[in-house]
Amino acid sequence: xxxxxxxxxxxxxxxxxxxxxxxxxxxxxxxxxxxxxxxxxxxxxxxxxxxxxxxxxxxxxxxxxxxxxxxxxxxxxxxxxxxxxxxxxxxxxxxxxxxxxxxxxxxxxxxxxxxxxxxxxxxxxxxxxxxxxxxxxxxxxxxxxxxxxxxxxxxxxxxxxxxxxxxxxxxxxxxxxxxxxxxxxxxxxxxxxxxxxxxxxxxxxxxxxxxxxxxxxxxxxxxxxxxxxxxxxxxxxxxxxxxxxxxxxxxxxxxxxxxxxxxxxxxxxxxxxxxxxxxxxxxxxxxxxxxxxxxxxxxxxxxxxxxxxxxxxxxxxxxxxxxxxxxxxxxxxxxxxxxxxxxxxxxxxxxxxxxxxxxxxx
Numbered sequence: 001x002x003x004x005x006x007x008x009x010x011x012x013x014x015x016x017x018x019x020x021x022x023x024x025x026x027x028x029x030x031x032x033x034x035x036x037x038x039x040x041x042x043x044x045x046x047x048x049x050x051x052x053x054x055x056x057x058x059x060x061x062x063x064x065x066x067x068x069x070x071x072x073x074x075x076x077x078x079x080x081x082x083x084x085x086x087x088x089x090x091x092x093x094x095x096x097x098x099x100x101x102x103x104x105x106x107x108x109x110x111x112x113x114x115x116x117x118x119x120x121x122x123x124x125x126x127x128x129x130x131x132x133x134x135x136x137x138x139x140x141x142x143x144x145x146x147x148x149x150x151x152x153x154x155x156x157x158x159x160x161x162x163x164x165x166x167x168x169x170x171x172x173x174x175x176x177x178x179x180x181x182x183x184x185x186x187x188x189x190x191x192x193x194x195x196x197x198x199x200x201x202x203x204x205x206x207x208x209x210x211x212x213x214x215x216x217x218x219x220x221x222x223x224x225x226x227x228x229x230x231x232x233x234x235x236x237x238x239x240x241x242x243x244x245x246x247x248x249x250x251x252x253x254x255x256x257x258x259x260x261x262x263x264x265x266x267x268x269x270x271x272x273x274x275x276x277x278x279x280x281x282x283x284x285x286x287x288x289x290x291x292x293x294x295x296x297x298x299x300x301x302x303x304x305x306x307x308x309x310x311x312x313x314x315x316x317x318x319x320x321x322x323x324x325x326x327x328x329x330x331x332x333x334x335x336x337x338x339x340x341x342x343x344x345x346x347x348x349x350x351x352x353x354x355x356x357x358x359x360x361x362x
Contacts, residue, residue, distance in 0.1 A: 021163075024164070025164075028167055029167075031175070034175065034176075035344050035345060037172055038056055038070055038346055041056075041142070042056060042142070043072070044164065045142065045161060046073070048160065048161075048164070049157050049160075050148045050149065051145055051146060051147060052074055052145055053073035053079070053145040054071075054072045054142070054144050055070060055072070055142070055143045056132070056140055056345070057140050058345060059140050059352070061139075061352050064087075064096070065085055066083070066141070067084075068080055074122075078119070078120050079119065089116035090103070090112055090117050090127065091129060093111060094141050095141055098136070098137075099131070100129070100131070101127075101128070101129045102128045105125070106127065112127075119145070122145070125146050125150070125152070127143065128144045128153050128158055128161055129141055130142050130162055133169060134173050134357065135356060135357060139349055139352050140349065144161070172350075175350075176354050177357075186198040188261075190240060191243050192247065193260045193261050194259055194260065194261035194262075195261065197333065198261065199271070200333050202259050202271065203271060203326065203329075206271060207320060210313065211318060216275055216277075216313045217271075217274075218271075218275040218277060218309065218312075219272065219310045220270040220280060220283065221307070222268040222269075222305050222307050222308075224243070224267075224304075225304045226303075227266035230301060238301055241299045242301050245298045245299045246268065246291075246303075246305065247260065247262065253283070253287060254270060254272070257273050258270060258271060258272050263325060275311075276313070277311035291303075
């Protein structure tokens with residue numbers, strides 16, 4: 001239940017235009033990552049309600065303490081990274097009880113504890129605090145202090161703030177779920193060939209197997225020639241038909257033990273296990289003949305493909321790591337697996353939310 005104390009009238013502030021609120025919601029939906037979302041949320045809240053201070057306090061999943069992780073406004077230098085112990089003061093109360101809170105007059109409200117809630121250099125007159133929660137679990141809170149026009153925050157503004165945060169919560173949850181789905185996916189969405197991550201995992205295993213058992217290993221690298229010109233001349237739909245056609249041909253002409261992956265806009269890699277260089281060359285020649293006979297009939301586009309062949313056997317299989325495209329994929333995988341020494345606020349929030357979403361915690 002929302003907590004409201006010391007009765008008050010509806011705000012004298014101008015009623016928010018629905019079109020403007022829709023535009024704000026739309027901007028939140030365009031956030032690229034959790035950090036961008038939090039930044040947009042606090043900036044929009046500052047623009048809507050004109051507080052002296054707008055802050056996001058991040059909750060520590062282990063201790064329950066809160067930290068002023070993001071702060072916007074005038075008196076912010078002494079707030080950044082300030083800690084609020086679990087259950088202490090207004091913010092601790094909101095995080096602990098998981099309830100929305102508005103205090104119209106802090107001087108008359110016993111929930112406001114000057115010893116704990118006072119901010120040096122700022123006289124707190126009115127405030128709004130709303131938990132940022134996913135699946136009913138509070139992971140932090142949005143905290144607005146004092147309107148610049150010296151009026152108290154109104155019930156109308158309180159409802160708007162809750163609506164804004166509710167949408168941001170849904171946006172973050174969707175963002176995290178989509179990221180999890182993408183990480184679980186093995187296939188390129190358009191062509192249904194394998195994606196770069198899956199290819200590289202398979203590639204590493206096959207190279208290690210070749211080194212251990214002395215087996216042959218080959219790889220084809222394919223580039224669709226003048227792909228950008230195809231897009232400019234025939235359009236994006238035609239270019240996608242070309243990609244689908246090439247992917248279909250590659251999957252039909254290779255064995256089940258081979259792996260076909262789309263690793264770039266118009267690039268494919270085909271890993272041929274237990275295949276010597278001569279066998280890979282025959283696959284290349286067969287592919288070129290099929291394309292000469294079928295691509296125009298199947299797509300309406302007379303496209304051609306450049307094919308490079310790489311091979312190794314036993315200890316020499318490790319040389320496949322020196323292929324430029326493999327070096328690129330290796331760097332991409334390494335970059336994604338590396339964690340920043342000091343995570344951003346959004347990354348901390350994302351990790352906490354993901355932990356609660358996928359651990360069964362409710």
